[in-house]
Amino acid sequence: MEWRLFANLAEATGSKRVDVEAGAGDTLGDAFEQLLCEHPDLEAIVLDDEGDLEDHIRLLHDERDPFTAGEGFDTVLGTGDELALFPPVSGGRR
Amino acid sequence: MYTVSVLGSDAEPTVSRLVEAAEGRVGTVRLETAADGGRTRAREATGYVVDDSWHASGEGLSVRDAIDRLAPDHEYAFVLGAPEARLPVVVAGETDAAVGDPIVSVDGVGDLDADAALGAIDGTDPYETLESLVAAVKRSDKATYSGAIATFTGRVRAKEDEADERTRYLEFEKYDGVAERRMDEIESELEARDGILDVRMHHRTGRIPDGEDIVFVVVLAGHRGEAFRTVEDGIDRLKAEVPLFKKEVTDEETFWVHERD
Numbered sequence: 001m002e003w004r005l006f007a008n009l010a011e012a013t014g015s016k017r018v019d020v021e022a023g024a025g026d027t028l029g030d031a032f033e034q035l036l037c038e039h040p041d042l043e044a045i046v047l048d049d050e051g052d053l054e055d056h057i058r059l060l061h062d063e064r065d066p067f068t069a070g071e072g073f074d075t076v077l078g079t080g081d082e083l084a085l086f087p088p089v090s091g092g093r094r
Numbered sequence: 095m096y097t098v099s100v101l102g103s104d105a106e107p108t109v110s111r112l113v114e115a116a117e118g119r120v121g122t123v124r125l126e127t128a129a130d131g132g133r134t135r136a137r138e139a140t141g142y143v144v145d146d147s148w149h150a151s152g153e154g155l156s157v158r159d160a161i162d163r164l165a166p167d168h169e170y171a172f173v174l175g176a177p178e179a180r181l182p183v184v185v186a187g188e189t190d191a192a193v194g195d196p197i198v199s200v201d202g203v204g205d206l207d208a209d210a211a212l213g214a215i216d217g218t219d220p221y222e223t224l225e226s227l228v229a230a231v232k233r234s235d236k237a238t239y240s241g242a243i244a245t246f247t248g249r250v251r252a253k254e255d256e257a258d259e260r261t262r263y264l265e266f267e268k269y270d271g272v273a274e275r276r277m278d279e280i281e282s283e284l285e286a287r288d289g290i291l292d293v294r295m296h297h298r299t300g301r302i303p304d305g306e307d308i309v310f311v312v313v314l315a316g317h318r319g320e321a322f323r324t325v326e327d328g329i330d331r332l333k334a335e336v337p338l339f340k341k342e343v344t345d346e347e348t349f350w351v352h353e354r355d
Contacts, residue, residue, distance in 0.1 A: 006267060007339035008350045056352075058337075063272050084269060088352040089337055 001031050001077060006086040009046070013039040022077060028066055029073030031083055032059075046085065060084040095121075097161055097171040097221035098197070099179045103187035107203040109172045112184075112215075115208035118169030123160040125175040165221055166229035180300060182218045184211060222296040224310050231314035236291035240314045244321035246329045248309040250302050259344040264308065264351075266299040269337035273297070276336045284324050289316040293324065295332055 003018045010016045018038060022031035036043050046057045053059065059066065062082055066075045100109050113120050140152035157176045164171045173179055177191035185199040186206060193199075197218060198211045224247050231243060250264050281293045292314040302308055311328040315321035340351040 004269070006269060006337070007341070008353065060272070060337075063275065084272070084337075086269065086337060087339065087350065089334065089339065 001026075001081065001083060003031070003035050004082065004084040006084070008087055009042060009085055012041045012045055024077060024079040024081075026077055027073060028059075028061055028070075028075040028077060028083070031077060032073060035085070042085075045087075056088045058086055058088070060086075095165045095168050095171055095221050095226060096215050096218055097165075097173065097181055098184050098215055098218070099173045099176055099181040100184045100186065101177055101191050101193060102185045102189040104200075104203040105174050105186055108184065108186035108200075108206055109174060111203060111206055111208045112170075112172060112211060115212055116170050119167060121164035121168040121171045123157055123164070123171060123173045123176070125157050125173070161221065162223050162225070165223045165226035170215070171221065181221075182215070184215070219299065220296075222298075222310065224307065224312070227294045227296060227310050227312040230294055231292045231312055234292040234314055237314065239316055240291050242315045242318040242321040244313045244315065244318065244325040246309075246311040246325050247307050248329065249307050250304045252304040259346050261304050262343050262345065263301050263303045265301050265341040265343065266297070266308070267339045267341070268297070268299050273336050273338055277332065280328065280331050280335065284313070284328055287320065287324060289320040290324050291315060293328060295328060297332065297336065297338055299338070 001020055001022045003020065005013055005016055005018060018035060020031050020034035020038065022034055036046075046054055048054050060083070061070060061075060061077075064070065066072055100112075102108070109122060113122070137151070137153065139154065140150065142148060142150045157173060157179055161171050161173065161179075173181060177183075177189075177193070183193050183196045185193055185196045187200075187202050197214045198206075200206050224245060228243060228245065231237070231240075234240075250261060252260050277295050277297070281295055284290055284293045290313065294312045295310065297309045298307070309329070309332065311325050311332065313321045313325045313328065315324065342349055342351050342354075
């Protein structure tokens with residue numbers, strides 16, 4: 001399974017795409033743990049003090065938010081699914 | 095409008111082949127440096143000679159200005175002689191220019207598959223301007239019912255106030271595919287509102303210098319009230335929901351904007 005990383009997350013890992021072992025039948029949580037295991041630098045950016053995903057960090061599974069549209073970290077992955085992790089979008093003051 | 099810079103010793107014949115193969119209106123822009131380097135007579139700023147066809151001459155037009163003028167009513171623009179233009183590149187033949195990552199590269203025009211090249215050109219981000227998006231909504235099937243167009247343009251602000259460090263450029267990265275689909279969804283949802291006839295949004299990516307435009311929202315509506323409301327909701331939703339990331343480079347430093355806001 002492949003993670004796509006953007007902005008400062010890609011800079012922290014030095015790569016925009018990271019392969020992890022998790023595959024079809026594994027959970028999103030497995031793939032996420034493997035990503036952090038491979039790139040421990042990400043932890044300080046994407047996890048809060050409790051070890052939960054920071055509120056402002058967004059995670060997409062096949063373009064959808066698995067925490068509202070799926071089973072969160074228990075979501076089961078399929079073949080060729082795309083995972084993405086990114087900071088808040090560009091924003092700007094109103 | 096799809097816009098590419100064509101470079102290399104076979105640029106001219108390559109552009110001829112592409113013009114022939116392309117569907118829709120095609121424009122070309124050539125950057126030429128006059129050999130004598132000087133003007134021989136006083137001239138007007140802009141001169142048009144109009145008949146069934148027309149030609150023009152004038153002063154003070156940049157390559158970018160020329161492309162901007164083509165954008166409202168052309169499908170393609172091919173730019174010659176301008177390796178510095180921040181555009182996708184087609185290379186044909188030998189070139190001295192530093193070419194990053196051309197979308198098409200052939201040793202000579204003889205090796206060019208024009209249809210395949212146009213396919214690659216159609217896969218690039220279209221070149222849009224405020225005027226090109228306004229022209230597009232005016233061509234809409236529903237334009238008959240429209241009494242208002244409202245627009246928003248976001249640009250690169252050099253300074254917040256006098257004491258602020260100058261921003262040199264912003265660099266935008268997007269989640270390819272997902273960003274476009276999310277924008278399409280927002281457009282469709284806004285178009286479903288009563289009185290809203292057509293909505294177009296466009297966000298440029300890559301490096302954008304201070305003073306240049308970044309993002310446009312154009313709303314074609316029956317009346318001004320819903321046009322104003324929708325253009326505001328459109329830019330707010332684009333900023334909140336579309337995966338685009340902004341890096342700022344000032345005179346002193348470089349940072350991701352979300353880390354400062």
